[in-house]
Amino acid sequence: MLDSEHFRDVLAQFDVWSAIDIFLIALVIFAALRVLSGTRGLTQLRGALALFLVFVVFGRLFDLTVVNFLVANSVTALVVGAVIILQPEIRRALDRLGRTGLQGWLTEGKYNELIESVVRAAGRMSAERHGGIFVLERETGLQDVIETGVPIDAKVSPELLGGIFYPNSPLHDMAVVLRDGRVVAASCVLPLANDPEDRQLGTRHRAAIGITEQTDALTVVVSEETGDISVALNGRLTRVPDERRLRAVLEWVLEPGAAGRNGRGAVPA
Numbered sequence: 001m002l003d004s005e006h007f008r009d010v011l012a013q014f015d016v017w018s019a020i021d022i023f024l025i026a027l028v029i030f031a032a033l034r035v036l037s038g039t040r041g042l043t044q045l046r047g048a049l050a051l052f053l054v055f056v057v058f059g060r061l062f063d064l065t066v067v068n069f070l071v072a073n074s075v076t077a078l079v080v081g082a083v084i085i086l087q088p089e090i091r092r093a094l095d096r097l098g099r100t101g102l103q104g105w106l107t108e109g110k111y112n113e114l115i116e117s118v119v120r121a122a123g124r125m126s127a128e129r130h131g132g133i134f135v136l137e138r139e140t141g142l143q144d145v146i147e148t149g150v151p152i153d154a155k156v157s158p159e160l161l162g163g164i165f166y167p168n169s170p171l172h173d174m175a176v177v178l179r180d181g182r183v184v185a186a187s188c189v190l191p192l193a194n195d196p197e198d199r200q201l202g203t204r205h206r207a208a209i210g211i212t213e214q215t216d217a218l219t220v221v222v223s224e225e226t227g228d229i230s231v232a233l234n235g236r237l238t239r240v241p242d243e244r245r246l247r248a249v250l251e252w253v254l255e256p257g258a259a260g261r262n263g264r265g266a267v268p269a
Contacts, residue, residue: 044085052078088143111254114156114181115247121161122222122229123243131224132165133175133208135190136254140215146177149188156183165222175207175219193235201237208232218253220246 059067118134125132150171154160156178164186165172171186190207191214208221213235221230230239231249240246
């Protein structure tokens with residue numbers, strides 16, 4: 001039972017500085033969850049916390065001396081371990097904070113310029129039969145994919161995207177990763193789809209699907225053979241007939257604040 005005297009003593013010590021203290025801690029927790037939301041890092045963190053709670057409960061329930069000792073003295077090690085496990089997400093958050101400030105960290109990015117660049121580049125590549133894959137990072141960090149390619153870190157533009165995928169250029173193979181309106185890396189290796197619905201798909205299209213099976217990324221792929229433009233989301237590939245339709249699909253998935261545009265389902269037909 002909670003001692004009422006002790007409870008009153010705690011309330012008596014609560015002042016403005018205590019409220020500020022609580023607010024700052026809550027802000028840090030909110031920012032951390034905002035950064036990790038939807039990432040594989042958050043899944044790993046949940047698993048570690050679940051395992052830790054199991055040890056705590058069993059240690060207290062059965063009075064396990066060694067387990068209780070390890071739990072009581074493992075907090076520092078757990079914090080260090082969390083930093084190591086979540087370092088891609090931490091790097092991403094610090095990078096975004098440095099480039100956009102708190103507003104860019106706590107709010108969704110603007111996708112207008114990114115959408116326009118991808119649409120124009122894909123349309124031009126389709127007309128010229130130049131193949132390519134654009135991977136648009138969303139909430140799930142793609143640092144492991146980025147590290148397989150060549151760093152670019154340049155402002156996105158249709159000319160840059162088209163130049164990367166120009167036939168026989170040094171970076172035209174594999175995929176380009178786009179994040180926050182910038183071309184982060186090119187020639188990135190993507191995981192292939194395990195069991196695509198259409199078994200006649202080539203390697204490029206299987207790769208476009210594969211990354212969306214493992215993350216919430218959106219990919220746009222242009223076929224070198226036919227010039228067809230397709231969009232992959234949540235492990236499903238959908239062909240789009242023209243630039244206007246491609247723009248509509250990208251806006252439906254990426255644009256924040258619009259009712260019903262959360263990108264959680266399949267690409268709209």
